[in-house]
Amino acid sequence: xxxxxxxxxxxxxxxxxxxxxxxxxxxxxxxxxxxxxxxxxxxxxxxxxxxxxxxxxxxxxxxxxxxxxxxxxxxxxxxxxxxxxxxxxxxxxxxxxxxxxxxxxxxxxxxxxxxxxxxxxxxxxxxxxxxxxxxxxxxxxxxxxxxxxxxxxxxxxxxxxxxxxxxxxxxxxxxxxxxxxxxxxxxxxxxxxxxxxxxxxxxxxxxxxxxxxxxxxxxxxxxxxxxxxxxxxxxxxxxxxxxxxxxxxxxxxxxxxxxxxxxxxxxxxxxxxxxxxxxxxxxxxxxxxxxxxxxxxxxxxxxxxxxxxxxxxxxxxxxxxxxxxxxxxxxxxxxx
Amino acid sequence: xxxxxxxxxxxxxxxxxxxxxxxxxxxxxxxxxxxxxxxxxxxxxxxxxxxxxxxxxxxxxxxxxxxxxxxxxxxxxxxxxxxxxxxxxxxxxxxxxxxxxxxxxxxxxxxxxxxxxxxxxxxxxxxxxxxxxxxxxxxxxxxxxxxxxxxxxxxxxxxxxxxxxxxxxxxxxxxxxxxxxxxxxxxxxxxxxxxxxxxxxxxxxxxxxxxxxxxxxxxxxxxxxxxxxxxxxxxxxxxxxxxxxxxxxxxxxxxxxxxxxxxxxxxxxxxxxxxxxxxxxxxxxxxxxxxxxxxxxxxxxxxxxxxxxxxxxxxxxxxxxxxxxxxxxxxxxxxxxxxxxxxxxxxxxxxxxxxxxxxxxxxxxxxxxxxxxxxxxxxxxxxxxxxxxxxxxxxxxxxxxxxxxxxxxxxxxxxxxxxxxxxxxxxxxxxxxxxxxxxxxxxxxxxxxxxxxxxxxxxxxxxxxxxxxxxxxxxxxxxxxxxxxxxxxxxxxxxxxxxxx
Numbered sequence: 040x041x042x043x044x045x046x047x048x049x050x051x052x053x054x055x056x057x058x059x060x061x062x063x064x065x066x067x068x069x070x071x072x073x074x075x076x077x078x079x080x081x082x083x084x085x086x087x088x089x090x091x092x093x094x095x096x097x098x099x100x101x102x103x104x105x106x107x108x109x110x111x112x113x114x115x116x117x118x119x120x121x122x123x124x125x126x127x128x129x130x131x132x133x134x135x136x137x138x139x140x141x142x143x144x145x146x147x148x149x150x151x152x153x154x155x156x157x158x159x160x161x162x163x164x165x166x167x168x169x170x171x172x173x174x175x176x177x178x179x180x181x182x183x184x185x186x187x188x189x190x191x192x193x194x195x196x197x198x199x200x201x202x203x204x205x206x207x208x209x210x211x212x213x214x215x216x217x218x219x220x221x222x223x224x225x226x227x228x229x230x231x232x233x234x235x236x237x238x239x240x241x242x243x244x245x246x247x248x249x250x251x252x253x254x255x256x257x258x259x260x261x262x263x264x265x266x267x268x269x270x271x272x273x274x275x276x277x278x279x280x281x282x283x284x285x286x287x288x289x290x291x292x293x294x295x296x297x298x299x300x301x302x303x304x305x306x307x308x309x310x311x312x313x314x315x316x317x318x319x320x321x322x323x324x325x326x327x328x329x330x331x332x333x334x335x336x337x338x339x340x341x342x343x344x345x346x347x348x349x350x351x352x353x354x355x356x357x358x359x360x361x362x363x364x365x366x367x368x369x370x371x372x373x374x375x
Numbered sequence: 376x377x378x379x380x381x382x383x384x385x386x387x388x389x390x391x392x393x394x395x396x397x398x399x400x401x402x403x404x405x406x407x408x409x410x411x412x413x414x415x416x417x418x419x420x421x422x423x424x425x426x427x428x429x430x431x432x433x434x435x436x437x438x439x440x441x442x443x444x445x446x447x448x449x450x451x452x453x454x455x456x457x458x459x460x461x462x463x464x465x466x467x468x469x470x471x472x473x474x475x476x477x478x479x480x481x482x483x484x485x486x487x488x489x490x491x492x493x494x495x496x497x498x499x500x501x502x503x504x505x506x507x508x509x510x511x512x513x514x515x516x517x518x519x520x521x522x523x524x525x526x527x528x529x530x531x532x533x534x535x536x537x538x539x540x541x542x543x544x545x546x547x548x549x550x551x552x553x554x555x556x557x558x559x560x561x562x563x564x565x566x567x568x569x570x571x572x573x574x575x576x577x578x579x580x581x582x583x584x585x586x587x588x589x590x591x592x593x594x595x596x597x598x599x600x601x602x603x604x605x606x607x608x609x610x611x612x613x614x615x616x617x618x619x620x621x622x623x624x625x626x627x628x629x630x631x632x633x634x635x636x637x638x639x640x641x642x643x644x645x646x647x648x649x650x651x652x653x654x655x656x657x658x659x660x661x662x663x664x665x666x667x668x669x670x671x672x673x674x675x676x677x678x679x680x681x682x683x684x685x686x687x688x689x690x691x692x693x694x695x696x697x698x699x700x701x702x703x704x705x706x707x708x709x710x711x712x713x714x715x716x717x718x719x720x721x722x723x724x725x726x727x728x729x730x731x732x733x734x735x736x737x738x739x740x741x742x743x744x745x746x747x748x749x750x751x752x753x754x755x756x757x758x759x760x761x762x763x764x765x766x767x768x769x770x771x772x773x774x775x776x777x778x779x780x781x782x783x784x785x786x787x788x789x790x791x792x793x794x795x796x797x798x799x800x801x802x803x804x805x806x807x808x809x810x811x812x813x814x815x816x817x818x819x820x821x822x823x824x825x826x827x828x829x830x831x832x833x834x835x836x837x838x839x840x841x842x843x844x845x846x847x848x849x850x851x852x853x854x855x856x857x858x859x860x861x862x863x864x865x866x867x868x869x870x871x872x873x874x875x876x
Contacts, residue, residue: 084784086421086708091715094425112421114784119573153573199833205564229832230562232825235701236644242698245518245833255719256699256710263722335717 069311072132073106080136082121084114088254088336089300092329093137096166099326103319108135119146123153126160130305132312135163140299141210144356148363161308162352164320165343167300167333171211171272173200174257175248176241177264184269184284187248188222195225201237201249205230210296211250213362214272214286217293241266252298253337272297294358299341301348317344378504385733394434394738401438402742405445406749412453412461412586413779416446420708432716433731436709437738443705444496444688444739447648448746451488451681452757455481457772459590463581464648464684466814467536467656469589471669471676478672481758482616487626487674488681489750490618495634495682496743499689502638503696504736508725511697514642519829520840522645524850526823529650531857532657533812535666541865544812547803551813554579555820562828574788582783583793584817588810590776591797594769596804616754618674626678629659637683641690644702645822648684653815655683689739696720696732 079097083089090110097108113121121136122143128134143160146152154160173184181187191198203209205228212228219225229246231237234254240246242265253271260266272286272295287295302320323329324342333340343351389395408419420439427435450465455472468488475484517525530548537544557568558578569575618626636658637651659679660669669676692709694700699721701707713720718728725732760768780793800810834840842848 084417084421086417086424086711088711088714090421091424091711112785115574115577115786115788119576120786123573196835205560205562227832227835228562229829231829232561232645233707235707238698238700239515239644239694240518242700243515243518255714256721259699259719259721259723265722332715335714 072312072315073104075133076107076109077101077104077132078134079108079110080121080124080134081110081112082114082118082137083112085110085112088338089137092167092332092336092338093300095326095329095332096320096323099323099329100316100319103322104315119152125303125305126154128305130161130307130309132304132308132316135302135304135316138301138303140297140301140352140355143301144296144352144359145210145213145363147356148360157352157356159306160303161306161313161345162349163302163304163308163313163316163345165299165301165341165348165351166320166324168339168341169252169298169300170337170339171214171250171298172253172257172268173248173250173270174241174261174266174268176244177260177267179247179267181269184289187269188224191224191226192222196227198224198226198248199229199246200226201229201231201240201246201251203230203234203251210298211272213296213359214293215250216362216366218290221290221293255335255337258337294355294362296355296359297351300338301352313345320344381729381733382504382737384729385735385737388433388730388734389437389738389741394437394734395741397430397434397438398441398738398742399745401441402445402448402746403749405442406449406746408442409446409449409461409465410452411779412459412590412776413582414782415462415582416443417704417708418783419446420705424708424712427712428715432713432718433734435712435716436731436735437742439709439712440688440692440735440739441742443709444685444742445746447496447681447684447688448489448492448750450684451492451677452485453590455484455488455677456757456761457590457768458593459772459776460585462648463585463814463818464652464680464687466585466589466811467652467680468677470536470656470811471671471673474670474672475674475677476761480672481761482754483618483622483674484677485754485757486616486618486751487622487678489747489754491626491630491633491678491682492685492750493743493747494630495637495686496689496746497740498631498634499638499641499686500736500739500743502686503689503692503739507693507697510642510693514644514694514702515698516846517643518844519826519833520844520847521850522643523823523826523830524841524847524854525643526819526826527854528850528857529654529819530816530823531854531861532654532661533815534861535657535661536653536811536815537809539807539809541861543808547808547810547813548816551816551818552820552823554584554813555817556824558821561821561825572788574786578821579817580783580789580792581818583780583789584796585814586776586780587793587796588800588803588814590772591793592800592804592810594772594776595797595801597765598769616758622674625674629655629675629679630682632658633679633682634686637686638690640683641687642693642702644694644700647691647703647705648687649818651683651687651690652680653811653818655679696724696735698722699724 081090081093090112101107113124122138125134125136143157147155175181181190202212205212231240234251237249237251238257241249257266261268268280268283270284270286270289271280321342321344324340330340404419405416408414408416419442423439427438446462447464450461451468451472453459453461454465454468455476458469458473460466460469472484475481533544533548534541557575559566559576566576633655636655640651640654641647656676656679659675660666663669663675691702691706694702695706695710699719701710710720718731776793777790780789781787783789803810830840841851
């Protein structure tokens, strides 16, 4: 009897050992990802350049991943609604989203956004930069940036410049503020309703200039000489602006807030998901149809992986907070 | 004339199977979307945009534009039949169109809407063809002060829109302006009346607002009516399906005026079909010899706005095709489509891509004809819908409204908005407060504020900017005169009351 018991004991123990070994083998191998389509939240209405440039990018990435992306447009709340959806999603890698650095680094410092910082998100990749151009009319008296600054110094608040959103909410606003401090000029900030209105105001001679994203229509006007670019942020080599100084060249110590488009997901995405996504996105960034679409829409392809991009965003967020605090301080003192 | 040569060339481009199919698909989808409440041309065009990427640019814009102007044909259908505006641009059609339907004249109302849309649409394309570049440069001279004075004129028209008491109309307008303030301040990003909700950051949605205020409230009111006979009696009196000769006589001038007003307002950024329909209704009422007919089933009240919103679609294309500047969201989508196809509209567009420009123009003529042929036979069908017992009809209407509201932005919040305004609209109507002035003010309020502030930024705080610039000064004078002329009858009545006492 004793021998049978010990035999049973040994057999059971060995079987369990094999079982555990087998399970450990299974666990050591990463789960398959992705096995179904991935939801991709774009926090703007469909039909805009954002969606249209993201589409070929995601198509290229899905070729690598083997599963398609399903684009879901969730506009609203000044792009924060879409961000909230991503924030609250399950971190299984099947819900990702699009964001721009502006509303990530700047918005939390200003409004009651659903998130105060980026800890709720995983930054996955950057893939687009919007080139920002400071544009004036072709027939305006300022031939160069320096001309403009000289005039602006002598005429405080006479320069009426359009920005894509309020001073504290757009990267251009924060950059311009730094320039104002450095050069001792004061301009009037105006916020039109979209680039179309800004273009109308500029062409119609109602404003001095604008500091907004470049788009194909504007570019056409520049090529024809009806508009002139005095300086720009983000070197955009394809457009032939070698003889125009970039903001980086003019003011090397000003923090250049980059207008970017990036991809994020909820926090705590598993490492194997991140690996596959980064692999797919880095390959997609060199996809031919994506690059072509980006060029058509005057967007600059610019890939950065999660680690690099995460560092950039963190730095930008701190810098934005610093400037916004200073701005608020000034407002309270009644200066502006 | 040179233009006609070009136009013939355009027709040659498109009188082939593929372009015609795209055109038909566009206008057909557009009509359906126009009839369905909620989802509008913007949403549909955005959804269909990816399918047009592979197609040649001309076909892509033919189809997408067809959706837009086709929508303006269909939008009047539900306004007339069940007092539910399919689009914000069809709100004014509810005022008289529905009253006509209640008198058994749904057929003529639908008919004159279709014919008016056709005439205006065709005239609009005609104008686009001939005067586009000249008008475009005029549009550039409109800066914030000019818009401000235009909107001031628009807001005074609120008074003309009122069917009943002017004071109540003004109250509703003020309330509309307050509702328009909900959201983020565009210049500073400060939040107003948001109560911490991210959904309200973009403001109250126009679609759910209009659908609730007019559509849901209508359903609630009708459910409340205990007598079933009240509904069926009206329907039995259907007299004829097409407009009579008298209808045509009454409508021809409103259609013409509506076409002109619509086209001009469509050119201006921010304008478009919505403002055109409101303005043309108000103008018709103001210059009519029998303004008291309006709001009770005057066919002019259907003919004018329906024409205006169609010619506004053509007007909207003026700045897009000649300057590359889209005056409203729909045109921005068309711009996007063209850019994606590597065609950039601008001053050189017509000379660089004549086949696209003229092919497009030609397609719009054909599209309008297709729409007329599509819509006229449908009138008989729509009129039969009225015969469906209301207890079956209203749940269907509610379902469509809810789906429509959700479909605008994939947002359940929009559904709640619609219901809230449905209840509000119901209460308002029970106490005889009107919705139309509120909608107009809601729409104009934010534009009023934005242009006012931009103007003051331009002038460094001086109010004189509104009076030193010629166009703006003209607008302000007209506004002042309008106000004075509207105030006179009120003052006279007061005098009578006082003298009686």
